[in-house]
Amino acid sequence: MTKGLRRWLVGVWLCTVLGALAETAAILLFGDLTDNALQKGSLDAFWSPAAQWLGIAVVGAAVGYAGGSLAVWVSERFVMRLREHVFDHVQKLPPHFFQRHRQGDLLSRLTGDVEAIEQMAVSGLIGTASALFSAVFYAAAAFWLRWELAAATFVLAPLFWLAARKFAAGVRSVAREGRVADGAVTSVVEESLGNLVLTQAYGRQDAERRRLSREATAWFRAAVRSARLNQAYGQLVQVIETVCVLAVIGIGVWEISEGQMTLGQLLAFAALLSYLYPPIRSLAQLGLLISAATAGAERLVEVLDTRPAVADRAGSTRRETGRPDGFVELHDVSFRYPGAPTTALESLTFTARPGELVIITGPSGAGKSTVSKLLLRFYDPDAGSVLLDGIPLHDFPLERLREYVTLLPQETLVLHDTVRANIACGRPGASDHAIEEAARAADAHEFITALPEGYDTWIDPNSARLSGGQLQRLAIARAVLRDAPVLVLDEPTTGLDAIATRRIVEPLRRLMAGRTTIMITHDLNLAPDADRILVVDRGHLVETGRHDDLLAHGGTYAHLHGSQTLTWAAS
């Protein structure tokens, strides 16, 4: 991530060295001026050092400006890359990662934690480099000016380090608490806003406020503790500095009274000290800053350490497969979700030939949706194989595979964009004509043109502009445009009433025509159309056959069908 940034970093450090050199030279000139011009009252002795001082100040300002701007550019660029890197990584993570982490907490990691590191990167880069060089130069100048005074100062310098060390552990732990609390606050806000209807309908406002206030109190405590620690450290450092300055003045007064030193030298030395302490202080403080940023970094590393469940195999990205016919086979497939106590699928075997409709049904939690996750290769099976046209799925480049196998998920997924863009994401770059054709095939053209801005109407995931059935037809249009040989439909009618369901049956049939379709559903309306029905229960395939045969068999399928017919009759 730091590739290409390192040479700019060298530039920053170079500017810092030059800046410190300029300031050291200015201090020495100040001593000169005091002894030769001020004390003697000689204007002649003033001009030359004054002109040099001015020249040095101008050069110092230019170098300071260049170094400061460059340092911010380098560190902000680093942070930008870090954020993109983490984001890219998160986008590859498997579904269970998102089920186990609260969304708000992930948001806070991608924003707040990255900012914590940003602070360290900015202050670290500018701060450490400039503090280190300044400290070295000023220390060298101090020794050159009066070594005995410098020695007295440096005897006391380790006190700064001791103070910083004492505080570092506390600062890190409080920063960690703060970051965790920040994630919790974001999570509560995000969850509450997402659940506003439930909150308002059931009068849960007070309960939600209490939830927020609990997390906010933890955050408040951490923030106050952190401020207290920093204040205490700052004040302690002030006291240490005062001790150092008094020691130097004491020794200086004694040396002047002995005639071993001039007032100019003492004043220059005192000025040098006022330059020397800030870098020493900030070097010590850097430890505290790093301690605080480490808490944020640890949370990011936790995300980065989570491996994607699947990745392109070596060589698979170069493999040219051509568009498959859509022959899907599962052989003895078993799968258990990472960390789950039981297997979700056990020795599942079935095939779907090109153009066939295979329906997978069964009770809730049977493992039906898991089949869709394996077909899209969100996960690889623990045992057995999933093949497309006889080729194991992991031999296809992931991106290509997902062009060949299209998923129509349970929840209608909407992009924050126009209706047109929402359909076009099925095939980026599709012409307006193709988009409209897809919408017509999905019976969506009519309601889209009735929208205020037609295909250019803006929609978003929370938009109440479109009904569930209309959103589902939009998703069908997207799938039509994608034109994949294999289609996986996961409960396409869930959440739709009988009328809306009836309205999507025809578009669905059009979409399925000529494609291998694997439909996961409780709704057995389309079951008579299926070439094969699989009944899954607790991860096992318990029955398979055509609708009429399974009904005649009188087993689980007949029972599921019967209970559904009863529900329809009752409704």
Ligand SMILES: Nc1ncnc2c1ncn2[C@@H]1O[C@H](COP(=O)(O)OP(=O)(O)OP(=O)(O)O)[C@@H](O)[C@H]1O
């Ligand atoms: N991310 C996960 N981590 C652990 N277990 C999971 C995860 N997702 C699903 N499961 C478990 O795997 C089993 C099969 O789940 P799956 O979602 O495939 O069932 P399903 O038949 O589609 O259910 P439904 O009809 O209710 O959608 C269930 O016991 C479920 O609890």
